[in-house]
Amino acid sequence: MSAPDLTIVPIETPTLGDRSYLAHDGEVALVVDPQRDIDRVLSLLEEHGVRLTHVFETHIHNDYVTGGLALAERTGAAYLVNGEDPVSFARTPIADGEVVAVGERMRVTALATPGHTFTHLSYALADAAADDGQGADVAVFSGGSLLFGATGRPDLLGEEHTHDLVRAQHASARRLADTLSDDAEVLPTHGFGSFCSATQSEATASTIGQEKQANPVLVQDEETYVRELLAGLSAYPAYYAHMAPANLAGPVEPDLSTPAQADPHELRRRIDAGEWVVDLRNRTVFAAGHVPGSLNFGLDGGFATYLGWLVEWGTPLTLLGETAEDVATAQRELVRIGIDRPAAAATGKPEDWVAGTSHELASFPTATFADLAQVRHHRTVTVLDVRRADEHDASRIDGAVNIPLHELPTRLADVPAGELWVHCAGGYRASVAASFLSAAGRPLVAVDDSFDQVAEVGLPTVGRDA
Incomplete structure (x- = not known):
């Protein structure tokens, strides 16, 4: 009798274009590339009734602050990070070729796949309970290496490294294609809108076999791939510069408690002081009436990406939302990119935010x-x-x-x-x-x-x- 399939649950963060993953055998679980707000993972562990034993990091991320260390500390799981990464916290170092047993069935093999970063690892998941007794490929957690119809971009570590990394990315993708069976699922972290992806795909699932048929990195020769990928690279968010240092330092669990409330006079004082007062409402209602001097980053679009891209790092942020839930959503988005605490917040209607001041609402057509x-x-x-x-x-x-x-x-x-x-x-x-x-x-x-x-x-x- 064959064993039931292992369960793999994607944990999507569509606003940043990323996925994390929870995999389990019904008893024990592993997590790959968790986002900063680890309560989502903790809820899934409880929902599935499994115990987390291992947290794997594919690379030192450039587009978000990891929740890996905080999750490992909260659960007692081992935190596996490439031993070559110069982190400043205790971790379980892992290197190319190492095999980690997670419970009785899951076997995870680390595969060096440089290209997105120099120390990037992918993790091949095999099921030791497969009928042949040898273990069968289930999936590969490919991080920023092999994506759906694309690869992770090679230029985030600086222009001086791009030439070496793009060629390494070509070799790494082919290593995965040569190592894994065609029916192994490809489970990337990036590629769902993240600027960490060199190009974007509409695909929501894929396998090694499918990528062999269509992914440029696997169908083009190296020179063509390099030339076309580099020609297609565009600007990426400025906040990326702050992510790797934060991840190397070991991010703590975020504080998502309610921020202090600001009255209309405080809002005006903060705007006049050059701070950012950010209106979270959609663009239609913002245009119709808003606090003069406030800035519109609606929750209905790329809120954290664009706010993080434009803000001068360290500028105090005050959040304006129609509801407390809107402010809480914005806080969750912001901690994922290392903006830990709003200076203040206010909820209600724009009329409430200017009441008692000498200012009327501003608008534009x-x-x-x-x-x-x-x-x-x-x-x-x-x-x-x-x-x-x-x-x-x-x-x-x-x-x-x-x-x-x-x-x-x-x-x-x-x-x-x-x-x-x-x-x-x-x-x-x-x-x-x-x-x-x-x-x-x-x-x-x-x-x-x-x-x-x-x-x-x-x-x-x-x-x-x-």
């Missing part, structure tokens, strides 16, 4: 690309494109000025005078940009529309793909 096409027939306006430079180069509205969103806070003086129509690819980044421009007193219209509509409404475009 929103529009579509069809509206922009009509306006350009009647008067001259400046079209400000806040997409990344690679997006702008591929296809842009003729005459548009490009200041990527992540550069805008330090380049407000470069924004042309006059009426501004601000757009991105879908509306989220345009609203973030509009909030900065509105705080600076600039007249603007935020385009809340898909860039796909540009051609439909007859706006002239230029660029590589136009």
